[in-house]
Amino acid sequence: MSNGATEAPTPVPASGPPPSKDLLVAKSVSKVFGGLVAVSDVDFSIPRLSIVSIIGPNGAGKTTFFNMLTGLYKPTTGTIAFDGKSIAEERPDRITALGVARTFQNIRLFATMTALENVMVGEHARLHAGLFGSLLRLPRQRREEREAHEKALEMLDYVGLRREVADQLAINLSYGDQRRVEIARALASDPNLLLLDEPTAGMNPQESGRLTDFMRQLRDERKLTILLIEHDMKVVMGVSERVTVLDHGEKIAEGDPQSVRQDKRVIEAYLGKQ
Amino acid sequence: MSTLAELRNSRRANWITGAAALLFAIVFPLFFSPLNGFIDRSVIALAYVVMALGLNVVVGFAGLLDLGYVAFYAIGAYSAGWFASDYFSGANNKHGVHILVQGKAAESSLSHTPTAGIHVNFLIVLVIAVCLTALAGMIIGLPTLRLRGDYIAIVTLAFGEIVGTIAVNGDQIAVPFTHNATLTNGQQAISPLDPLSLPILAEFNQATNIRPYYWVALALVVFTLFVNFRLRDSRLGRAWIALREDEVAAASMGVPLVRTKLLAYATGAALGGMAGAFLGYYINSVNAGTFEFSFSIFVLAMVILGGLGSIWGVVVGALALSYINYYLIPDVFNDIPSKLGLDFSLTQLSFGIFGFLLVIMMVLRPAGLIPERRRKLELEEGVGTGETDLYEVRA
Numbered sequence: 001m002s003n004g005a006t007e008a009p010t011p012v013p014a015s016g017p018p019p020s021k022d023l024l025v026a027k028s029v030s031k032v033f034g035g036l037v038a039v040s041d042v043d044f045s046i047p048r049l050s051i052v053s054i055i056g057p058n059g060a061g062k063t064t065f066f067n068m069l070t071g072l073y074k075p076t077t078g079t080i081a082f083d084g085k086s087i088a089e090e091r092p093d094r095i096t097a098l099g100v101a102r103t104f105q106n107i108r109l110f111a112t113m114t115a116l117e118n119v120m121v122g123e124h125a126r127l128h129a130g131l132f133g134s135l136l137r138l139p140r141q142r143r144e145e146r147e148a149h150e151k152a153l154e155m156l157d158y159v160g161l162r163r164e165v166a167d168q169l170a171i172n173l174s175y176g177d178q179r180r181v182e183i184a185r186a187l188a189s190d191p192n193l194l195l196l197d198e199p200t201a202g203m204n205p206q207e208s209g210r211l212t213d214f215m216r217q218l219r220d221e222r223k224l225t226i227l228l229i230e231h232d233m234k235v236v237m238g239v240s241e242r243v244t245v246l247d248h249g250e251k252i253a254e255g256d257p258q259s260v261r262q263d264k265r266v267i268e269a270y271l272g273k274q
Numbered sequence: 275m276s277t278l279a280e281l282r283n284s285r286r287a288n289w290i291t292g293a294a295a296l297l298f299a300i301v302f303p304l305f306f307s308p309l310n311g312f313i314d315r316s317v318i319a320l321a322y323v324v325m326a327l328g329l330n331v332v333v334g335f336a337g338l339l340d341l342g343y344v345a346f347y348a349i350g351a352y353s354a355g356w357f358a359s360d361y362f363s364g365a366n367n368k369h370g371v372h373i374l375v376q377g378k379a380a381e382s383s384l385s386h387t388p389t390a391g392i393h394v395n396f397l398i399v400l401v402i403a404v405c406l407t408a409l410a411g412m413i414i415g416l417p418t419l420r421l422r423g424d425y426i427a428i429v430t431l432a433f434g435e436i437v438g439t440i441a442v443n444g445d446q447i448a449v450p451f452t453h454n455a456t457l458t459n460g461q462q463a464i465s466p467l468d469p470l471s472l473p474i475l476a477e478f479n480q481a482t483n484i485r486p487y488y489w490v491a492l493a494l495v496v497f498t499l500f501v502n503f504r505l506r507d508s509r510l511g512r513a514w515i516a517l518r519e520d521e522v523a524a525a526s527m528g529v530p531l532v533r534t535k536l537l538a539y540a541t542g543a544a545l546g547g548m549a550g551a552f553l554g555y556y557i558n559s560v561n562a563g564t565f566e567f568s569f570s571i572f573v574l575a576m577v578i579l580g581g582l583g584s585i586w587g588v589v590v591g592a593l594a595l596s597y598i599n600y601y602l603i604p605d606v607f608n609d610i611p612s613k614l615g616l617d618f619s620l621t622q623l624s625f626g627i628f629g630f631l632l633v634i635m636m637v638l639r640p641a642g643l644i645p646e647r648r649r650k651l652e653l654e655e656g657v658g659t660g661e662t663d664l665y666e667v668r669a
Contacts, residue, residue, distance in 0.1 A: 093526075094530075110524070134508030137504060169651050
């Protein structure tokens with residue numbers, strides 16, 4: 001991998017303790033759209049190398065929260081720190097460069113680019129060729145392009161796509177393959193934190209199960225910390241080490257899957273009051 | 275099923291076709307007399323190819339609809355007007371400023387005294403034009419950064435009109451330190467310009483032979499093609515297309531929107547400025563009256579007719595519309611209506627003819643004469659998942 005320097009320390013002897021146990025810390029984050037409070041005063045953190053879920057009924061503010069973590073929205077109030085650096089005011093591309101990657105609820109691939117090109121766009125923050133470099137195409141740029149190309153193929157292979165898929169336009173791929181390309185594209189930016197927005201939407205139980213295994217594999221092999229928004233309770237309960245429940249923009253519960261499942265407010269939020 | 279890999283193989287065939295076309299383009303003027311009217315139209319057509327390829331970077335690659343492209347034609351042409359003519363005759367206490375120029379540009383042929391005004395070598399003028407227009411391109415880009423789609427078109431349209439209006443009224447704007455010279459000469463035009471001259475070669479003489487102008491224009495086209503191909507197949511080109519497809523996703527994947535958009539505007543503008551400076555030399559006059567909105571539309575029509583984002587398509591589109599507008603309509607078919615007993619000439623209908631052609635095109639080949647390979651694949655194979663899966667929500 002190209003960015004050995006920025007990667008999380010390998011879990012060999014922790015000679016110098018990492019700066020913080022948590023990779024991401026959000027403090028009293030709110031987002032107000034006009035009169036609508038989409039997210040209200042949420043405290044949230046993600047421990048390193050964990051898999052954490054956010055759940056909640058539709059319109060609970062989950063995706064809004066995601067969009068604040070990735071810089072698409074600026075929080076109205078509150079702070080967000082990633083790896084010790086404040087990112088609440090940063091641009092999305094800067095946050096990606098720092099090591100946060102995401103997928104979208106409604107797949108947002110670049111429709112008329114091939115699967116391979118999509119993944120290469122994911123590498124954008126790790127490449128350096130500028131206007132004049134691209135024009136002159138010096139040996140350095142040639143090598144960079146070649147490596148970027150190889151890495152993209154590697155990523156597609158890693159998410160389990162056949163070689164033929166690489167040169168297909170994203171729009172012509174099957175739904176499942178599009179989901180995989182989106183994950184490959186996110187991985188291509190060498191993230192430390194991967195945000196998955198309803199990754200199992202539209203999948204059957206077998207596919208969801210495989211994706212769950214894949215998330216663990218990502219965490220273990222690539223040293224990733226994963227945050228997911230998910231509706232499929234089987235996936236949430238199976239994979240998460242911690243679950244945060246949002247309702248009407250407020251955090252109503254947090255804890256391990258078992259305790260959240262039995263929380264009275266959570267049951268109310270999902271099923272209504274008795 | 276044709277994949278991109280197969281298309282890439284056919285790209286080699288494209289290169290061979292391209293080389294053959296280039297060879298033909300080089301020898302082509304030798305079959306005509308040195309002052310032939312068709313060569314004259316071809317010089318104009320080639321300059322338009324450069325313009326259209328420049329606009330293609332902005333509209334075709336990056337998907338930013340630019341309706342003010344005429345601004346860059348104007349700024350490029352004025353770069354030539356200002357720095358390669360007697361216009362600023364007060365410069366250097368009326369002794370003139372001469373930078374790497376020789377012949378008529380440096381010395382008056384009658385009195386053998388140095389010419390007044392600023393006279394700079396053609397290649398340096400091109401560089402000046404490129405720098406000024408790239409800067410102007412970024413200035414037009416800045417206010418559009420927060421806008422999308424149609425709104426960008428409106429802002430750029432206004433920018434084109436502002437530059438055009440400044441050009442027309444520039445004869446009222448005094449430029450400091452130039453002994454009361456004005457910014458432009460308005461509708462009076464800055465004319466004549468220096469004859470074009472290149473290092474080593476003898477000074478061009480438009481009165482006896484226009485072939486050298488043709489070859490210079492062809493060289494500019496080749497340079498522009500090089501820029502287009504290199505950029506399209508680069509990190510920057512991928513970022514432009516990603517931006518065109520989905521701005522939010524592009525930003526989330528690490529593409530800096532501001533920088534990437536401004537580079538598209540600057541590149542497109544710089545190519546337009548280069549062609550503008552050349553046209554200034556070739557037409558031998560820089561007249562504010564020529565920088566009209568219809569020019570922007572004309573170049574945009576070339577890009578759309580050829581195929582948005584398709585480099586060869588845009589070349590064909592630009593050649594087709596230029597020859598129709600400057601050769602077929604005025605020179606070949608112009609008197610057809612009068613032969614039929616009608617009392618108008620075809621030139622009066624030229625916009626109607628363009629409109630008709632565009633409508634026909636949109637029906638027969640909606641993606642352009644030579645569609646961009648991406649759009650071609652999309653149209654051929656775009657079944658199954660459909661676009662709705664990819665574009666449901668705009669954050």
